Amino acid sequence: MDVSQYLDIFLDETKEHLQTLSDQLMILEQEPDNMDTINEIFRAAHSLKGMAGTMGYKRMQNLTHDMENVFSEVRSGNLHVDDHMVDILFQSLDALEEYTDNIQNTTEEGTNDNDHLIKALNAILNGEKSEPAAPAGAASKEEPAAPQESENGKKLDKWREIKLGDTELTVMNKAVNMDKNLFGISVFIQESCILKAARAFLVYKALEDLGEIIVSEPSAQDIEDEKFEFDFSMIFISDKDRETVLHAIMNVSEIEDAVVDPIDISQYQVAETEEKPEETQVVKKDTKQQPAAEAAAAAPAKKSGGKPVVNRTVRVDIEKLDTLMNLVSELIIAKNSLVSAAKNSEGMGNTTEQIEYLESVTTNLHESVMKVRMVPIESVVAKFPKMIRDLSKKLDKKMQLIMTGEETELDRTVVDEIGDPLMHLLRNSADHGLESAEVRAQRGKPEVGTVRLNAYQDGNNVVIEVGDDGNGIDVEAVKKKAIERGTITAEQGENMTDKDIVDLLFLPSFSTAKQVSDISGRGVGLDVVKSKIESLSGDVEVKTALGEGSTFIVRLPLTLAIIQALMVEVGKEKYAIPLGTIQTIEDITPGDVKYVQGKEVINLRGEVMPLVRLNEILDCETETDPEANMLVVIVKKGEKLAGLVVDELMGQQEIVIKTMGKYINKCKIISGATILGDGDIALIIDTNTLI
Amino acid sequence: MDELSVNTSYETTQFIVVRFENEQYGINIKYIDNIVRMQQITRVPKVQKYIKGVINLRGEVIPVMSIRLKMGYEPDEINKNTRIIILKIDGNDTIGVLVDEVKEVVTLSDNEIEKISYDAKDEKQNFLAGIGKDRGELISIFDLNLLLAEKENV
Numbered sequence: 001m002d003v004s005q006y007l008d009i010f011l012d013e014t015k016e017h018l019q020t021l022s023d024q025l026m027i028l029e030q031e032p033d034n035m036d037t038i039n040e041i042f043r044a045a046h047s048l049k050g051m052a053g054t055m056g057y058k059r060m061q062n063l064t065h066d067m068e069n070v071f072s073e074v075r076s077g078n079l080h081v082d083d084h085m086v087d088i089l090f091q092s093l094d095a096l097e098e099y100t101d102n103i104q105n106t107t108e109e110g111t112n113d114n115d116h117l118i119k120a121l122n123a124i125l126n127g128e129k130s131e132p133a134a135p136a137g138a139a140s141k142e143e144p145a146a147p148q149e150s151e152n153g154k155k156l157d158k159w160r161e162i163k164l165g166d167t168e169l170t171v172m173n174k175a176v177n178m179d180k181n182l183f184g185i186s187v188f189i190q191e192s193c194i195l196k197a198a199r200a201f202l203v204y205k206a207l208e209d210l211g212e213i214i215v216s217e218p219s220a221q222d223i224e225d226e227k228f229e230f231d232f233s234m235i236f237i238s239d240k241d242r243e244t245v246l247h248a249i250m251n252v253s254e255i256e257d258a259v260v261d262p263i264d265i266s267q268y269q270v271a272e273t274e275e276k277p278e279e280t281q282v283v284k285k286d287t288k289q290q291p292a293a294e295a296a297a298a299a300p301a302k303k304s305g306g307k308p309v310v311n312r313t314v315r316v317d318i319e320k321l322d323t324l325m326n327l328v329s330e331l332i333i334a335k336n337s338l339v340s341a342a343k344n345s346e347g348m349g350n351t352t353e354q355i356e357y358l359e360s361v362t363t364n365l366h367e368s369v370m371k372v373r374m375v376p377i378e379s380v381v382a383k384f385p386k387m388i389r390d391l392s393k394k395l396d397k398k399m400q401l402i403m404t405g406e407e408t409e410l411d412r413t414v415v416d417e418i419g420d421p422l423m424h425l426l427r428n429s430a431d432h433g434l435e436s437a438e439v440r441a442q443r444g445k446p447e448v449g450t451v452r453l454n455a456y457q458d459g460n461n462v463v464i465e466v467g468d469d470g471n472g473i474d475v476e477a478v479k480k481k482a483i484e485r486g487t488i489t490a491e492q493g494e495n496m497t498d499k500d501i502v503d504l505l506f507l508p509s510f511s512t513a514k515q516v517s518d519i520s521g522r523g524v525g526l527d528v529v530k531s532k533i534e535s536l537s538g539d540v541e542v543k544t545a546l547g548e549g550s551t552f553i554v555r556l557p558l559t560l561a562i563i564q565a566l567m568v569e570v571g572k573e574k575y576a577i578p579l580g581t582i583q584t585i586e587d588i589t590p591g592d593v594k595y596v597q598g599k600e601v602i603n604l605r606g607e608v609m610p611l612v613r614l615n616e617i618l619d620c621e622t623e624t625d626p627e628a629n630m631l632v633v634i635v636k637k638g639e640k641l642a643g644l645v646v647d648e649l650m651g652q653q654e655i656v657i658k659t660m661g662k663y664i665n666k667c668k669i670i671s672g673a674t675i676l677g678d679g680d681i682a683l684i685i686d687t688n689t690l691i
Numbered sequence: 692m693d694e695l696s697v698n699t700s701y702e703t704t705q706f707i708v709v710r711f712e713n714e715q716y717g718i719n720i721k722y723i724d725n726i727v728r729m730q731q732i733t734r735v736p737k738v739q740k741y742i743k744g745v746i747n748l749r750g751e752v753i754p755v756m757s758i759r760l761k762m763g764y765e766p767d768e769i770n771k772n773t774r775i776i777i778l779k780i781d782g783n784d785t786i787g788v789l790v791d792e793v794k795e796v797v798t799l800s801d802n803e804i805e806k807i808s809y810d811a812k813d814e815k816q817n818f819l820a821g822i823g824k825d826r827g828e829l830i831s832i833f834d835l836n837l838l839l840a841e842k843e844n845v
Contacts, residue, residue, distance in 0.1 A: 573734065618736040660735070660745055663786040663839060664754040667737040673745055673752040681733040681747050 007107065010055050012315070013047075014100050018093060020044045022386050025089055029389075032081035042071040048096070057109045060099045066121040067092050073125060088120045090386070115164055123160065157259055159184035159233035162217040168235065171214050172265055175237040180211070182263040183245060186233040193254040197226040203255070206248040211238025230256075235263070320372050327365040334358040363654065366562055374409040377455055377464070380419045381406055384426060388451060391430045398448040399434055401426075405455035410462050414536050414556055418464070421529040425466040425552045426451060428525065433470035433550060443547065445469065452551075461538075461580060462558055463638075467551030473544040475501050502542050506530045537671060539688055541638065553638065555688075563657065565674075567650035567682060568633065571620030574682040575646075576655055576674055581687045583634040583641060585649065590627060602643055604634065609641040612690050617669060622647055635687040642691045657684060701800035706823065708797055708830055709776070709790040711759060716790075717797070717823055717830040718776065724785065725777040726793055729769055743767075746787060748777065755787040758838065762818065767791070778835065786839060797830065799823045804832060 024041045027034060045068040052060035067089065073079040095114045102110035162184075164172075172182055187203055189196045200223045207213060216223070216234035223232055238245060242260050249258040337354045381403055388401040410418075434440075434449035441447065454465045475498045482488045482504050488496070506526045533540050537557050544550035557563075558580075565576035566585075586604060593600050593611060600611040611632070615622040624630075624647055632643040655674040671686035706717035707726075725748070732744040732755055741760035745752050755775055759767050767773065772792040779785050804821040820834035 620734075620736070658752040660752055661754050661786060662784055663756065664735065664742055664745070665738045667735060669737065670735060673733075673735075675747050675750060675752065679747055680731070681745055681752060683733070683735060 006055070007103070010051055011100065011104055013051060017044045017048045017051075018096060018100065019382050021048075021093055022090075023382065025086060025093070026385050026389065028081055029083075029086045035075075038071060038075050038081075042068065042075055045071055057099065057103065059111075059113055060096060060109055063092055063095060063099075063114055063118060063121075066118050066125075070121055070124055079124065085124055088117065088124060090390075092117050092121065093386075116161070119160060157184065157261060158186040158231060159217075159235065159259070159261070162215055162233055162235060164215065164235070168215050172235065172237070172263070176265045180237050180239050181241065182265060183236045183238065183242065184233070184259075184261045184263050185236050185245070185249070186231060186259045187249055187255060188231045188257040190254045190256040191230050193230070196228075196230065197224060199252055199254050200228075200232060202252040203249055206252060207234075207236060207238075207245070210240050210245060210248055211236055213237075315375075316372050320368065324365070324368045324372065327361060327368055330361045331358075331365060334361050366654070370411075370562070371409075373412050375412050375415050376407050376409050377415055377418070377462075378406040380415055380422065381453060381455070384423070384453065387423065388426065388430060391427065395431060397430070397434055397436060399430055399451055400448050401451045401453065403453045403455075408455040408457055408462055408464075410556060410558065417532065417536055418554070418556065421532045421554070422453070422464065422466060424525055424529050425554070426453065428552075429466060429468035429470065429550075433468035433472075435471050439471075457558070458555075462556050464554045464556070465551050466554070467549060469549040472546040472548050472550045473502055473505070473542065474546055475544075478502065478504060502544060505542070506540070537686075539637075555638070563655060565653060565655045565684065566633065567653050567676075568614075568646040569648040569650060570614045570618055570646055571622050573618070573620055574650065574676070574680065575614070575618070576653075576682050576684045577633060577635065577644070577687060578684070579652060581635045581637065583636045586632045586634060586643070588630045588632045588643070590630065602632070604641075604643070607641060609634070609643055610691075611643045611645060613645045614685075615645070615647070617690070635691065637688050637691040640691050642687070644685075644687070644690065655682070655684070701802045703798050703800040704804075705796055705798050706830065706832065707776070708794045709774075710792040710794055711762075711764065711790065715794065715828060715830045717799075717832045718778075719832075719835065720796065722778050722780060722835055723776060724779040727775050727777065727787075729773040729775060729789075743789065746775065748787070751785070753777065753785050753787050755789060756839075757789050759789070761838065778839075780835065780839065788838075797823075797825050799825060799830075 021041060021044045024037045024044070027037045028041065031037065045064055049061055049064035049068055052064060070079065070085070070089070074081060079085075092114075095112070095117055098112065099109045102108060175182060185207075187200070189199050193199055204213065204220065204223075213220075214235045214237060216232060218228045218232060222228060236245070242262060246258060246260045249255060249260070334354060334357050338351070338358065341351045341354050384403065385401050388399060391397075392399050429451045430449075434451070435443070435445075437447060440449065450469045452465065452467045454467075456463055479488075479493045479496070479501050482501070483490050483493050487504060487507065493501070506529075530540050533554055533556070538555050540555075541553050542550060543553065564579040566579055566582055568575050568577060588602055588611075592602055594603060595601070596608070600613075601608050602611050630645050631647070631649060632645055634641055634643050636642075653676075655676075657672045658674060660670075660673055668689045669686060670683045672684045673681050674684060676682055705720040707720055707723060709716050709718060727748065730746055732746055734744040735742065735754075739756075741757050743755045743757050745754050747753075757767050759765065767789050768791075774790055774793045775787040776790055776793070777785060777787050803825065804823045806821045807819055818833055818838040820832045820837075823830040823832050
């Protein structure tokens with residue numbers, strides 16, 4: 001069956017289910033007995049398995065199948081949720097996410113079998129507490145790592161950690177079908193042994209007389225090269241019984257201990273669909289190269305994806321579509337009325353009325369289309385709780401993430417882009433912001449550090465604040481570093497305000513972290529965040545108090561294409577000021593203008609704000625009488641205000657933002673241009689640069 | 692047609708010939724999107740000196756630059772012959788250039804174009820790809836990449 005046409009839906013739903021799993025697992029970690037959560041997880045895992053199976057993604061199906069098994073046992077009360085289990089489950093989630101990414105980029109799921117996870121899940125099912133499967137983090141990215149389990153060498157059933165691929169499982173199945181015995185064997189050589197490779201070789205020899213070794217860990221080649229500690233494991237097929245095999249091994253001298261366990265093949269849940277006779281014949285040679293081959297295959301799979309093969313989609317509420325449909329109907333009616341009004345020469349008065357109607361319809365239509373493009377930022381921020389959890393483990397700091405306003409909506413194009421900057425800011429907060437437990441205790445702060453993410457709408461902007469209750473930014477340290485690096489001179493440093501100094505952090509390659517960690521601090525951080533956000537026509541600022549924490553405030557425009565603007569005239573030129581930034585419009589007498597540090601300011605109802613003469617900034621001539629009252633547009637950015645002096649107000653208008661092309665040297669004050677009804681061009685003033 | 696052109700040993704290129712003062716310049720026709728009459732140019736503050744501003748070309752906002760200012764000539768004198776040539780480089784980057792007059796289209800084969808040696812002292816020549824000879828007249832051929840490159844000649 002050709003399922004490629006369902007790929008979009010599959011990816012959408014998979015991501016949704018993965019998010020559910022992640023969310024619910026977070027809850028489960030806190031409340032291990034929450035039955036609703038367990039049921040929810042079970043359902044999500046089950047759907048995921050079904051979908052992956054239908055689409056033919058075997059590896060994904062196998063992994064979810066085992067996860068589902070674990071939940072099923074938890075649900076029936078046979079298993080109890082513990083930290084270890086949650087860890088393994090999270091690792092499995094990471095692996096599933098990797099599969100999904102691969103599918104999105106290449107339509108293939110990749111070649112990583114994640115056997116260590118499957119085994120770990122099975123171990124949980126069997127009620128065992130095995131070592132955490134593979135180091136966290138490495139689990140999903142690299143090939144299942146080389147054996148790491150040697151530290152406490154007395155764990156006897158090491159053979160369970162052998163990775164089994166399809167080939168091996170097929171062979172094992174066949175052997176069982178032929179009534180042969182399957183054994184998992186772990187052999188421990190005495191640590192005093194000098195020629196351990198030779199001893200291992202003798203064991204191999206003895207075993208090969210009795211049956212067939214399917215796979216060994218380390219590989220036969222590695223054992224020959226003495227690339228192993230004092231133990232090795234293998235899966236072995238024989239028609240002899242357990243005692244004979246054990247005896248044969250123990251007959252080799254300098255063997256400290258050996259374990260021979262019969263294997264129950266049903267544990268391995270193999271999908272016995274493909275018969276590959278040619279592979280089974282060469283299996284003996286194959287097994288030796290298997291780990292290397294697997295690794296080689298897994299690595300390039302990741303790189304092969306250039307552009308995602310799947311288009312970006314927006315899920316639209318049917319209600320929004322209905323509204324759109326209605327508006328389009330109204331538009332047609334309005335058009336028809338205009339046509340008839342035009343035909344009817346007597347209806348001149350009627351035309352104006354119809355045009356007004358048309359206007360209101362188009363405004364509503366625009367609003368609705370914008371709403372269709374809007375998605376809640378939830379889709380981006382939902383992955384953060386898990387990230388903070390992982391960071392908490394990695395950094396060994398206790399922390400919690402408090403998020404509000406996940407339902408705040410932004411344009412889809414913006415939402416897609418802000419994920420990385422926000423993640424960076426959160427990592428920054430977790431890594432540099434929060435102090436270690438000892439320091440927190442000394443300062444009398446709660447042991448668990450808090451990282452906050454608040455989103456809310458503010459006029460035509462959406463504001464996202466990322467903050468922490470940690471150390472805050474040490475302004476003096478930043479100043480010192482900047483002087484050290486020659487970014488500023490000592491003299492400049494003296495004259496800079498704290499805010500100016502904090503802003504230095506946004507310069508390229510400026511990191512104050514005393515120690516570079518792999519979480520943040522390579523100096524490619526905040527400047528990237530800033531440029532990314534500026535490319536979305538947004539901006540970032542920082543508020544910080546030493547010892548109390550800092551907050552990064554990201555401000556993004558609600559939409560990119562069409563805005564409401566106030567049209568003004570400066571000189572003889574027309575400019576547009578985005579309505580969302582305008583607070584009020586005031587009439588100021590020249591006498592009200594005061595001077596602070598040589599700059600013009602006005603005091604408006606107790607608030608002092610700088611006065612910006614637009615004609616000076618925009619280099620245009622004005623012929624207004626200096627004695628006359630001034631028209632001042634008060635604009636705000638966060639809590640800061642500024643007054644822009646204009647010559648004339650022309651009224652409010654909906655404008656379509658156009659870029660001016662790359663050949664024009666971007667003027668910071670102008671964020672774009674728009675075409676007015678009469679064909680003239682008006683430039684749009686970016687008030688954020690003036691405050 | 693293609694087979695016929697194989698017989699000629701030189702590639703031919705079409706140029707639009709424009710005039711500044713009394714010099715003639717050629718612009719490769721493949722970069723030309725459009726030629727429009729002079730229209731109102733909206734000034735943009737704080738940009739390169741040779742950018743005259745932006746115009747509205749059928750709903751798109753397009754920057755207009757003065758080749759005269761870029762080459763260090765006298766500023767443009769707008770009259771009824773003035774045209775804006777809309778250039779499209781690499782498919783989507785559009786810019787208009789002001790010229791005194793558009794004269795004609797000429798076809799020059801490669802052997803009629805003389806490469807010129809680079810002379811750092813002469814600002815004008817820095818934008819040229821060669822000199823074409825057409826019926827005894829000389830046409831300086833613009834190298835558009837050099838012409839549009841962001842280099843300020845003060």
